[in-house]
Amino acid sequence: METSYFLGANTASGFLSLYDGFCRGEGDYLHIVKGGPGTGKSGFMRAIGREAVRRGMDVEYVRCSGDPASLDGVYLPALHMGWCDGTAPHVAEPGIFGVDSDYVNLGTFCRTPLSSADTDRARALTDAYKEKYAQAYALLAAAKSTESALAPQELGEKEVLRAGAALCALVERLPAGESPRLRRRFAGAVSCEGVLEDRSSYELCKLIYLCEDGCALAAGALSAACEAALARGHRVILCLSPADGVTPDALILPDASAAFVRAMPLSSYEHVRRIPLDRLCGDMAAVKERRRAVRAARREGARYLRAGCETLREAKAL
Structure with missing residues (x-):
């Protein structure tokens, strides 16, 4: 494997x-x-x-x-x-x-030291490379600034807690573990090849819960599920968002062969159980408004991410 x-x-x-x-x-x-x-x-x-x-x-x-x-x-x-x-x-x-x-x-x-001509060129390329990365990070910061629209806001903190409770209940149904341990990784990257998603870690699980995230509730819910899994003795692999390094994107429980994955636009999975977190919110009018705000924020963020990836591609080409 x-x-x-x-x-x-x-x-x-x-x-x-x-x-x-x-x-x-x-x-x-x-x-x-x-x-x-x-x-x-x-x-x-x-x-x-x-x-x-x-x-x-x-x-x-x-x-x-x-x-x-x-x-x-x-x-x-x-x-x-x-x-x-x-x-x-x-x-x-x-x-x-x-x-x-x-x-x-x-x-x-490696052949060292370099000639004087090689040394000057290496220094110039290194400076240009660092400048490109500084530009890319500025674009990623602009993308992150769009996330203010993804806070609970209209729906309130209680909806996030309700979504977390739903995932915790699913964790409780899984067999308990014996040696709790938390490992962190990224299941994707913001790179010179674009925004990548590497699903190999959790696609091997026999049970995948796909958390549909139209209202941006999944991050808080996954954090709650992570704490519940550790309390149940599970080995936990927490996959963080490669865009900000903080937001949970997925939770893998190897001992239970189970994963909880935050569904993003265009993600497609087979043989999974879908968890429509939005339906846990009582006020559907607020849900619809929230979905519109989240879609707009994600479109804006994606534009900056694409520009950042292009700058990283330029850095690699140096």
Whole structure:
């Protein structure tokens, strides 16, 4: 079984990293891969994953949010062993060297130092690259500013609480877990390839609850369900929005093979149970008005996100 996800995100606040939780469980050993751009870090980790798959192992791939075609990490659960790119913007260092982690230095195979002409060009490209990312983050901040329309407002906090209670009731129906643990990741990315959604983590679940989110109630409801699942002893994987790094997009309970996913426009799933959260609100006139406001805000936000992704594409092309 192969799954993939992101541990970094380009957000309105800049780059957000969740790498501090990668391969840090009991018995895990992390190899931190160092080396500059183009030294083969992604190819090295992809080769490890291919060989593990050939040997019948499960593999988790950590995709790069800046370039989703590249890898920033690979984890082999059966061996409790992982490799990750330990360079900026997600610098990693060993916890206890030789005990739970060590280095793999691919930079030693790179020709250095560069010539004076190469040095000047490298510095110019680096400055231009950073400027493009600053422009992209400004556009993502503009997209985030549209979210003010997604607060409860007309419907009130009680509707969010009601939606949360509905999801908590579904969690209660699942078999209880035995070892509660929270892991966080991103199931998508704002990238040079556009706004991506990687569903591989939760599509393997036997039961998917699709939270229809026309009134923007799902984020609060998923937060409540997350707390309920941990209280029930579940291992929980919380997937956060790659656009802001805070809003819950999905909740995965591996022990119960269940997932709660926030439905967004154009998302399509098969063999799922749909949870129409909007119908939990009593005032349908307010619901209709709320839906209109949410659609308008999401259209405006999507426009800024597309512009941000285009700027990231320009950065990659440098």
